[in-house]
Amino acid sequence: NVKGIAGFSAPYIVYKGKAAFSVTPVLPTFTKLDSGLHVVDRGGCMMLKFTPAIGERKYDWEKRQLFALSPTEVGSLISLGSNDTCELFHDPSMLSSNAGQVRKSLTVKPHSTGGGYMISLTVVNNILKTKDYISVPFTTAEFAVVKAACSYALPHIMGWDRVTEKVEKVNSGRRTP
Amino acid sequence: NVKGIAGFSAPYIVYKGKAAFSVTPVLPTFTKLDSGLHVVDRGGCMMLKFTPAIGERKYDWEKRQLFALSPTEVGSLISLGSNDTCELFHDPSMLSSNAGQVRKSLTVKPHSTGGGYMISLTVVNNILKTKDYISVPFTTAEFAVVKAACSYALPHIMGWDRVTEKVEKVNSGRRTP
Amino acid sequence: NVKGIAGFSAPYIVYKGKAAFSVTPVLPTFTKLDSGLHVVDRGGCMMLKFTPAIGERKYDWEKRQLFALSPTEVGSLISLGSNDTCELFHDPSMLSSNAGQVRKSLTVKPHSTGGGYMISLTVVNNILKTKDYISVPFTTAEFAVVKAACSYALPHIMGWDRVTEKVEKVNSGRRTP
Amino acid sequence: NVKGIAGFSAPYIVYKGKAAFSVTPVLPTFTKLDSGLHVVDRGGCMMLKFTPAIGERKYDWEKRQLFALSPTEVGSLISLGSNDTCELFHDPSMLSSNAGQVRKSLTVKPHSTGGGYMISLTVVNNILKTKDYISVPFTTAEFAVVKAACSYALPHIMGWDRVTEKVEKVNSGRRTP
Numbered sequence: 001n002v003k004g005i006a007g008f009s010a011p012y013i014v015y016k017g018k019a020a021f022s023v024t025p026v027l028p029t030f031t032k033l034d035s036g037l038h039v040v041d042r043g044g045c046m047m048l049k050f051t052p053a054i055g056e057r058k059y060d061w062e063k064r065q066l067f068a069l070s071p072t073e074v075g076s077l078i079s080l081g082s083n084d085t086c087e088l089f090h091d092p093s094m095l096s097s098n099a100g101q102v103r104k105s106l107t108v109k110p111h112s113t114g115g116g117y118m119i120s121l122t123v124v125n126n127i128l129k130t131k132d133y134i135s136v137p138f139t140t141a142e143f144a145v146v147k148a149a150c151s152y153a154l155p156h157i158m159g160w161d162r163v164t165e166k167v168e169k170v171n172s173g174r175r176t177p
Numbered sequence: 178n179v180k181g182i183a184g185f186s187a188p189y190i191v192y193k194g195k196a197a198f199s200v201t202p203v204l205p206t207f208t209k210l211d212s213g214l215h216v217v218d219r220g221g222c223m224m225l226k227f228t229p230a231i232g233e234r235k236y237d238w239e240k241r242q243l244f245a246l247s248p249t250e251v252g253s254l255i256s257l258g259s260n261d262t263c264e265l266f267h268d269p270s271m272l273s274s275n276a277g278q279v280r281k282s283l284t285v286k287p288h289s290t291g292g293g294y295m296i297s298l299t300v301v302n303n304i305l306k307t308k309d310y311i312s313v314p315f316t317t318a319e320f321a322v323v324k325a326a327c328s329y330a331l332p333h334i335m336g337w338d339r340v341t342e343k344v345e346k347v348n349s350g351r352r353t354p
Numbered sequence: 355n356v357k358g359i360a361g362f363s364a365p366y367i368v369y370k371g372k373a374a375f376s377v378t379p380v381l382p383t384f385t386k387l388d389s390g391l392h393v394v395d396r397g398g399c400m401m402l403k404f405t406p407a408i409g410e411r412k413y414d415w416e417k418r419q420l421f422a423l424s425p426t427e428v429g430s431l432i433s434l435g436s437n438d439t440c441e442l443f444h445d446p447s448m449l450s451s452n453a454g455q456v457r458k459s460l461t462v463k464p465h466s467t468g469g470g471y472m473i474s475l476t477v478v479n480n481i482l483k484t485k486d487y488i489s490v491p492f493t494t495a496e497f498a499v500v501k502a503a504c505s506y507a508l509p510h511i512m513g514w515d516r517v518t519e520k521v522e523k524v525n526s527g528r529r530t531p
Numbered sequence: 532n533v534k535g536i537a538g539f540s541a542p543y544i545v546y547k548g549k550a551a552f553s554v555t556p557v558l559p560t561f562t563k564l565d566s567g568l569h570v571v572d573r574g575g576c577m578m579l580k581f582t583p584a585i586g587e588r589k590y591d592w593e594k595r596q597l598f599a600l601s602p603t604e605v606g607s608l609i610s611l612g613s614n615d616t617c618e619l620f621h622d623p624s625m626l627s628s629n630a631g632q633v634r635k636s637l638t639v640k641p642h643s644t645g646g647g648y649m650i651s652l653t654v655v656n657n658i659l660k661t662k663d664y665i666s667v668p669f670t671t672a673e674f675a676v677v678k679a680a681c682s683y684a685l686p687h688i689m690g691w692d693r694v695t696e697k698v699e700k701v702n703s704g705r706r707t708p
Contacts, residue, residue, distance in 0.1 A: 008561060008569045010690030012602065025695055030185060038185045071189065072318050079321035141603050144610035145685070152686040154322070155329040156695040159187030164202055164333040165697070166342070207362060215362045248366065249495050256498035331499070332506040336364030341379055341510040343519070384539060392539045425543065426672050433675035508676070509683040513541030518556055518687040520696070 011049075012149055014142050020051045020059050021119065021136040023146060025153035026068070030162070044157030046074055046150055048106070050121045050134040065123050065132060067106050071158050074150050077108065085109045101126045117143045188226075189326055191319050197236050198296065198313040199226045200323060202330035203245070207339070221334030223251055223327055225283070227298045227311040242300050242309060244283050248335050251327050254285065262286045278303045294320045365403075366503055368496050374413050375473065375490040376403045377500060379507035380422070384516070398511030400428055400504055402460070404475045404488040419477050419486060421460050425512050428504050431462065439463045455480045470494045542580075543680055545673050551590050552650065552667040553580045554677060556684035557599070561693070575688030577605055577681055579637070581652045581665040596654050596663060598637050602689050605681050608639065616640045632657045648674045 011024040028044035045068040051059040067090065069077065076086045090104040107120045120135040138146070155161055188201040205221035222245040228236040244267060246254065253263045267281040284297045297312040315323070332338055365378040382398035399422040405413040421444065423431065430440045444458040461474045474489040492500070509515055542555040559575035576599040582590040598621065600608065607617045621635040638651045651666040669677070686692055 006567055008690060008693035008696065010559065010561075010571050010694050012689060025691065027695065028187065030187075036183055040187050071322055072316075075318035075320075075322035075325070078325065079317055139603075140610055141606035144606035145602055145689075148606070148609065148682060148685055149689060149691060151325060152691060153695060154325055158189060158322075158326060159185060160202065160326060160329060161695065162185035162697065163187050164204065164330060164338065165185065166339065205364065207364075213360055217364050248499055249493075252495035252497075252499035252502070255502065256494055328502060331502055335366060335499075335503060336362060337379065337503060337506060339362035340364050341381065341507060341515065342362065343516065382541065384541075390537055394541050425676055426670075429672035429675035429679070432679065433671055505679060508679055512543060512676075512680060513539060514556065514680060514683060516539035517541050518558065518684060518692065519539065520693065 012145060014136060014138065015057070015059075016053075016136050018053050019134045019136050020053070021138075022049045022051075023047065023149065025157050027156060028159045030159070038162070040159055043070065044159065045069055045071075046153060046157060048121075050136065052132075052134050063132070065104075065121055065134060067104055067121055069150075071154060074154050074157070078147050078151050078154070080108060080147075083110055098127070111137070116140050189322060191313060191315065192234070192236075193230075193313050195230050196311045196313050197226075197228045197230070198315075199228075200224070200326065202334050204333060205336045207336070215339070217336055220247065221336065222246055222248075223330060223334060225298075227313065229309075229311050240309070242281075242298055242311060244281055244298055246327075248331060251331050251334070255324050255328050255331070257285060257324075260287055275304070288314070293317050366499060368490060368492065369411070369413075370407075370490050372407050373488045373490050374405045374407070375492075376405075377401070377503065379511050381510060382513045384513070392516070394513055397424065398513065399423055399425075400507060400511060402475075404490065406486075406488050417486070419458075419475055419488060421458055421475055423504075425508060428508050428511070432501050432505050432508070434462060434501075437464055452481070465491070471497050543676060545667060545669065546588070546590075547584075547667050549584050550665045550667050551582045551584070552669075553582075554578070554680065556688050558687060559690045561690070569693070571690055574601065575690065576600055576602075577684060577688060579652075581667065583663075583665050594663070596635075596652055596665060598635055598652055600681075602685060605685050605688070609678050609682050609685070611639060611678075614641055629658070642668070647671050 009024070011022040013020060013022040024047050026045050026047050029041045030038040031041040032038050048067045048069065049064055050067070051061055051064045054060040067088075069088070073088050076088065080086055086108045088106045090106075091099060092102050092104065093099050103124045105122045107118075107122075109118050109120070110116070111118060116137065116139045118135060118137050120133065123130075123132045125131070155164075186201070188199040190197060190199040201224050203222050203224050206218045207215040208218040209215050225244045225246060226241055227244070228238055228241045231237040244265075246265075250265050253265065257263055263285045265283045267283075268276060269279050269281065270276050280301045282299045284295075284299075286295050286297070287293070288295060293314065293316045295312060295314050297310065300307075300309045302308070332341075363378070365376040367374060367376040378401050380399050380401050383395045384392040385395040386392050402421045402423065403418055404421070405415055405418045408414040421442075423442075427442050430442065434440055440462045442460045444460075445453060446456050446458065447453050457478045459476045461472075461476075463472050463474070464470070465472060470491065470493045472489060472491050474487065477484075477486045479485070509518075540555070542553040544551060544553040555578050557576050557578050560572045561569040562572040563569050579598045579600065580595055581598070582592055582595045585591040598619075600619070604619050607619065611617055617639045619637045621637075622630060623633050623635065624630050634655045636653045638649075638653075640649050640651070641647070642649060647668065647670045649666060649668050651664065654661075654663045656662070686695075
């Protein structure tokens with residue numbers, strides 16, 4: 001009675017010596033109200049995944065860390081000037097009793113030598129007493145792909161592709177007497 | 178015999194201390210002519226909604242004020258330079274006997290300290306003798322989302338998604354003898 | 355037995371004191387080869403229309419002049435720097451016996467006072483011994499809409515919306531033993 | 532039992548005195564896993580074709596050389612500053628026993644006089660003892676079309692148009708008691 005996973009997977013992946021990075025859009029889900037209108041149930045995001053290397057071209061998928069960018073956080077990324085740094089903080093347990101126990105911070109910082117960015121994720125887990133730091137260098141070209149792909153995906157993770165969808169009904173009443 | 182509301186709702190909402198702001202595209206409607214051609218009946222717009230706060234995380238939806246951006250006004254917004262200010266004026270009763278009685282003005286102004294914008298709506302109603310002023314501060318990231326989302330929506334509110342739609346008929350006559 | 359005109363019409367129109375301007379995308383048409391592949395038959399364009407005024411809010415549609423921008427000419431328009439001028443020349447009778455008899459030139463020029471552009475069309479017809487000059491001032495916002503709408507339409511008039519179309523067939527052979 | 536070629540062909544072609552250049556997107560192919568999820572089988576690219584001229588408006592299609600840009604290489608192209616040069620290297624036999632025998636390099640370089648770019652392809656084939664060099668000058672307008680068209684195509688060659696595709700299923704469970 002388990003249903004298969006529908007849909008398509010095509011993350012943009014950057015493999016580097018110490019870690020791999022991937023990014024993929026996650027669409028919002030909608031709930032249909034009694035009126036027939038669909039409203040956002042769970043918001044969409046851009047899912048970033050950081051995986052540390054454990055050897056040449058080998059990555060430790062067990063130690064993968066996630067960071068989900070909200071639409072506004074995508075706005076931070078795509079409006080980043082060429083010398084700007086941006087830092088984003090998440091608490092995955094926010095509003096629960098574990099609030100503050102795990103802190104994630106994502107930093108996007110231009111290389112001091114110019115041309116490209118370093119994207120780093122720090123995860124401090126006070127429950128497990130661990131601190132992980134994974135960092136991936138991006139060339140200008142790789143970062144341009146991330147920005148262009150995030151710009152493309154932004155209206156989709158906001159659900160605006162659904163809002164601007166063609167409704168087949170055509171107004172034909174207003175000019176009728 | 179009342180039909181349900183079809184379609185999807187996914188406004189981009191920014192909640193701030195003194196007010197909330199939302200923006201959502203409204204598509205044009207079309208009328209089908211006898212020739213079969215569909216022409217624009219009512220033009221599309223970007224609908225901005227400003228709602229004043231009445232307490233922590235509580236907003237007074239009764240006092241919500243609307244401002245509908247035309248495609249050209251969206252052009253003002255998306256072409257705004259980083260130090261530019263833009264001001265737009267609307268008279269919701271234009272061309273009626275109440276013309277001039279209600280004046281709305283929208284101002285988009287960069288923060289003097291840099292990084293972000295203040296978007297303000299002033300509504301002067303000479304009939305009700307009221308003057309409302311609602312103002313929402315935007316971070317650079319939030320404003321980037323508004324610009325990117327408006328850029329995405331612009332061709333849709335102009336109806337160009339319909340104009341460029343794939344027509345299933347394919348020309349096969351011209352190279353036939 | 356005459357078929358109606360299918361499709362949608364939604365030109366972006368700018369009405370000014372001396373003339374009106376409109377722009378709308380015209381899609382390419384395709385021919386299906388025996389192999390099943392569809393190739394471009396007639397290329398797409400952005401159709402510009404200039405109509406002189408003959409009174410307040412009245413335009414002389416009989417004197418309308420057209421100028422069809424090719425994809426490369428759209429490239430000129432969307433890459434125009436804020437102080438740049440561009441000039442495009444067309445000979446509607448090119449390659450026919452009337453070549454050189456009618457010359458059209460389109461000029462896009464920034465206002466000397468800054469903020470916006472003047473778009474002008476000159477049509478010299480040596481057969482009819484006429485010379486028409488129609489000129490429309492654009493605000494920064496109106497020009498931003500023209501650029502954004504042309505950028506949106508460019509892949510469509512090139513036919514790339516069809517090229518990147520989802521083909522329903524999915525490759526399932528290569529990983530089968 | 533040979534199936535026809537489905538789909539549409541609409542390359543953007545620039546014809547110049549010494550050579551012709553064309554660019555067209557090539558979509559990724561997907562494999563359906565047992566789970567129902569589709570994953571990328573063969574990645575997409577932008578296919579560049581360079582054809583030397585052998586006379587006025589005649590091109591030697593037998594000597595055509597190809598260069599397939601990966602998504603990251605498209606990132607190089609679309610992020611190219613107005614004075615920047617970019618150079619990309621390919622080895623079509625990489626990972627085979629012929630590795631290193633054929634080397635292709637693509638150079639994109641601004642004209643020293645400003646306004647436009649030269650795109651050149653060099654192919655050194657140590658097996659055939661040949662060296663081909665094909666070079667095509669681009670105006671600013673032509674290069675703007677290549678950049679805009681590549682920006683449009685990028686999410687498609689990455690497969691993100693499939694990932695962001697509307698899934699008809701709508702979540703209706705979470706708010707049900």
